[in-house]
Amino acid sequence: MTTLMTPATVSTVPGLTAPAPTPLSETKTLTMGKAINEGLRQAMLDDPKVVLLGEDIGALGGVFRVTSDLLAQFGARRVIDTPLAESAIIGTAVGLAYRGYRPVCEIQFDGFIFPGFDQIVSQVAKFHYRTQGAVRMPITIRVPFGGGIGAAEHHSESPEAYFTHTSGLRVIAVSNPQDAYSLIRQAIASDDPVLYFEPKRRYHVKGEVVPELGAAMEKAVVVRPGTDVTLLTYGALVSTARDAALAAFDEGISIEVIDLRSLSPVDYAAVEASVRKTGRLVVTHEAAQSGGLGGELIATITERCFSYLESAPVRVTGFDVPYPPAKLENHHLPDLDRILDGVDRVMGRR
Amino acid sequence: MIDFSPQPVQLLSLDGERMPRPDFDQWVDDLDGPALLALYRDMVVVRRIDTEATALQRQGELGLWPPLLGQEASQVGSARALRSDDFVFPSYRENAVAYCRGVKLTDIVKVWRGNAQSGWDPYTVNMATPAIIIGAQTLHATGWALGAQRDDVDSVAITYFGDGATSEGDVNEAMVFAASFQAPVVFFCQNNHWAISEPVGVQAHRNIADRAPGFGIPSLRIDGNDVIAVLAATRIALDRARTGNGPTFIEAVTYRMGPHTTADDPTRYRDPAELAEWKTRDPLLRLHRLLSALGEITPEVEAATQAIADAAAAELRAGCIGMPDPEPLSVFDHVYATPHASLERQRTDYAGYLTSFGSVEQNSKA
Numbered sequence: 018m019t020t021l022m023t024p025a026t027v028s029t030v031p032g033l034t035a036p037a038p039t040p041l042s043e044t045k046t047l048t049m050g051k052a053i054n055e056g057l058r059q060a061m062l063d064d065p066k067v068v069l070l071g072e073d074i075g076a077l078g079g080v081f082r083v084t085s086d087l088l089a090q091f092g093a094r095r096v097i098d099t100p101l102a103e104s105a106i107i108g109t110a111v112g113l114a115y116r117g118y119r120p121v122c123e124i125q126f127d128g129f130i131f132p133g134f135d136q137i138v139s140q141v142a143k144f145h146y147r148t149q150g151a152v153r154m155p156i157t158i159r160v161p162f163g164g165g166i167g168a169a170e171h172h173s174e175s176p177e178a179y180f181t182h183t184s185g186l187r188v189i190a191v192s193n194p195q196d197a198y199s200l201i202r203q204a205i206a207s208d209d210p211v212l213y214f215e216p217k218r219r220y221h222v223k224g225e226v227v228p229e230l231g232a233a234m235e236k237a238v239v240v241r242p243g244t245d246v247t248l249l250t251y252g253a254l255v256s257t258a259r260d261a262a263l264a265a266f267d268e269g270i271s272i273e274v275i276d277l278r279s280l281s282p283v284d285y286a287a288v289e290a291s292v293r294k295t296g297r298l299v300v301t302h303e304a305a306q307s308g309g310l311g312g313e314l315i316a317t318i319t320e321r322c323f324s325y326l327e328s329a330p331v332r333v334t335g336f337d338v339p340y341p342p343a344k345l346e347n348h349h350l351p352d353l354d355r356i357l358d359g360v361d362r363v364m365g366r367r
Numbered sequence: 368m369i370d371f372s373p374q375p376v377q378l379l380s381l382d383g384e385r386m387p388r389p390d391f392d393q394w395v396d397d398l399d400g401p402a403l404l405a406l407y408r409d410m411v412v413v414r415r416i417d418t419e420a421t422a423l424q425r426q427g428e429l430g431l432w433p434p435l436l437g438q439e440a441s442q443v444g445s446a447r448a449l450r451s452d453d454f455v456f457p458s459y460r461e462n463a464v465a466y467c468r469g470v471k472l473t474d475i476v477k478v479w480r481g482n483a484q485s486g487w488d489p490y491t492v493n494m495a496t497p498a499i500i501i502g503a504q505t506l507h508a509t510g511w512a513l514g515a516q517r518d519d520v521d522s523v524a525i526t527y528f529g530d531g532a533t534s535e536g537d538v539n540e541a542m543v544f545a546a547s548f549q550a551p552v553v554f555f556c557q558n559n560h561w562a563i564s565e566p567v568g569v570q571a572h573r574n575i576a577d578r579a580p581g582f583g584i585p586s587l588r589i590d591g592n593d594v595i596a597v598l599a600a601t602r603i604a605l606d607r608a609r610t611g612n613g614p615t616f617i618e619a620v621t622y623r624m625g626p627h628t629t630a631d632d633p634t635r636y637r638d639p640a641e642l643a644e645w646k647t648r649d650p651l652l653r654l655h656r657l658l659s660a661l662g663e664i665t666p667e668v669e670a671a672t673q674a675i676a677d678a679a680a681a682e683l684r685a686g687c688i689g690m691p692d693p694e695p696l697s698v699f700d701h702v703y704a705t706p707h708a709s710l711e712r713q714r715t716d717y718a719g720y721l722t723s724f725g726s727v728e729q730n731s732k733a
Contacts, residue, residue: 068517094517095517097513097548099544099547100540100543100544100547102536102540102543102544104506104536104537104540105506105509105537105540105541105543105544107506108503108505108506108507108509108510108537108540108541109506109507109509109510109513109541109544110510111506111507111510112456112506112507112508112509112510112511112512112513112514112524113510113511113513113514114510115454115489115495115507115510115511115514116454116510116511116514116515116518117514118514118517120510132536135500135503135537136503136506136537139500139503140500140503140507143484145701145702145703145704146484146700146701146702147484147485147496148484148485148488148489148496148701149483149484149485149488149700149701150700150701150704151485151488151489151490152489152490152495153704155704184702184710185702185703187703187707207704207705208704208705209703209704209705209707235708281707281709282707282708282709282710283708283709284708285708285709286708
């Protein structure tokens with residue numbers, strides 16, 4: 018065909034081969050990163066339609082090694098090292114979902130999600146509504162998020178509120194290895210699209226993991242019971258909040274720490290029950306304050322529990338600044354002392 | 368602008384003469400008189416539907432309509448090359464493609480009447496519903512093709528977009544992905560010369576077909592008002608995809624004879640002489656001339672064709688006007704596949720609010 022302008026041939030990506038590791042079958046101590054890896058492995062064994070897409074997720078196993086060894090076990094047809102284009106990672110996942118696949122996309126870092134934002138907000142989130150339920154989008158979008166690792170710009174952001182504001186998406190943030198394992202499996206099994214946020218500074222924290230699905234991903238969990246203050250958080254700050262509760266206990270303040278786990282929908286029943294008991298609410302997150310999840314949580318709880326509140330709820334959040342340089346991030350990120358300061362304020366001690 | 372690439376492939380001259388071209392002819396050697404007449408009938412019907420829909424908009428029955436006037440050959444020729452198991456990912460102007468896929472006429476206008484965001488179930492006709500974000504659907508087609516590849520079937524995805532869309536990142540990313548994975552996808556670009564008010568020269572400094580080889584995708588530049596050339600080119604591209612040879616890019620050079628949508632006014636930006644020039648290249652006119660020469664068009668055939676088109680227009684009009692409004696609480700339906708607690712609460716609250724004025728049904732006409 019003389020009119021066909023032909024390009025040069027392209028090479029194909031070779032698959033690696035290695036013996037398949039056995040899936041997690043008994044309780045084991047794992048890092049959070051490894052727990053997600055095991056959850057992905059189990060999801061891929063459970064359903065041949067689960068495919069992974071992302072940058073460097075193959076031979077390298079991802080920049081955080083969360084997809085380690087999955088290429089070797091499942092091959093290049095299911096573990097797809099993509100060209101560097103986030104919109105296309107999400108957009109081709111939409112097409113795969115159209116054909117009955119259950120894609121799991123890895124966005125390498127929080128700040129890299131924005132080139133894919135349009136496909137997430139305009140396509141992934143809306144397809145089920147648009148088609149009146151005819152086309153499902155069981156897509157999981159994994160996003161390492163948050164700061165505290167001394168990284169360069171665009172590597173420490175907390176973009177979750179953009180997605181909790183978007184109808185059609187479910188949003189999860191995990192805080193420990195067990196939830197990381199259980200909730201990635203639940204997210205992948207969900208027929209709705211799920212943004213799955215992984216607190217990158219906790220990837221190496223170890224914990225016991227039981228190979229079970231556990232409580233439904235929409236459920237919040239009381240990680241430490243208390244009676245004076247409800248402290249709501251998610252992701253990396255859950256362990257900071259627990260530390261704050263321990264410290265406050267020594268000063269005679271009993272804090273109930275709730276790990277939200279699901280940011281959309283929020284398990285308001287659990288939060289309301291706690292606030293009705295304590296009468297005081299502090300919300301902490303790394304994301305900036307204005308338009309952040311804290312405002313929505315406090316507004317809703319104020320609407321529903323106004324007569325139970327002893328004092329005005331308090332937010333302890335990142336500032337309304339672009340994520341600052343690494344040498345300044347400790348001023349930006351809520352830490353134990355700033356959370357305790359917030360607790361003092363809600364207790365009327367300051 | 369310098370024309371660096373070949374003149375568009377043409378198999379049917381403006382005078383309606385079949386122009387021999389061995390490399391393409393083999394792909395359309397089954398086109399006998401009745402087959403050509405069938406293509407002509409499709410084109411007459413879709414033009415009639417298009418005219419009727421524009422009228423419905425002018426009469427306030429549709430909120431908006433994107434006319435395809437002038438692009439009938441590009442859409443009918445490519446759509447009629449497809450197999451039923453191929454999957455179409457269109458923009459919002461591919462109403463002739465929808466007709467060829469068997470979408471019900473009423474369903475085509477459902478979106479434009481504002482009754483739903485999709486007029487049909489994509490799986491019933493293997494065609495996605497209109498994509499309004501420019502170029503986004505090219506990635507969906509590429510992803511679908513990656514799925515077909517993984518399923519070891521020879522079904523092909525075809526995606527439609529315009530010259531304006533080729534400036535979008537998504538279209539370029541789709542071509543990168545399709546080339547890297549040799550996905551069975553056809554990129555069908557209708558270069559209709561205008562992206563609302565912007566001429567194609569704003570989007571591309573060279574012929575659009577020239578871009579694809581840089582991505583590693585072979586391309587064809589064809590006369591988009593020549594239904595035979597369009598059919599041949601699409602068959603070539605589909606065959607390449609089916610036989611594991613990856614994506615192909617087709618630039619169908621055509622012309623948007625009408626406005627971008629019924630809200631647009633092309634007299635503000637377009638030289639009337641240009642439109643007059645393109646009217647001489649009307650896709651229906653030249654096929655009519657060929658069919659006349661072949662003796663396929665008689666007054667009886669002409670009348671029968673027109674009757675089919677008028678019946679389609681009447682069906683469209685009746686279906687459009689008779690379409691029931693959606694129920695108020697359906698605003699909450701299908702946001703999620705499984706219930707979402709916060710949204711369920713809003714639904715319950717709003718149902719209660721509506722009921723406070725009487726029944727929900729009484730409020731549906733409000």
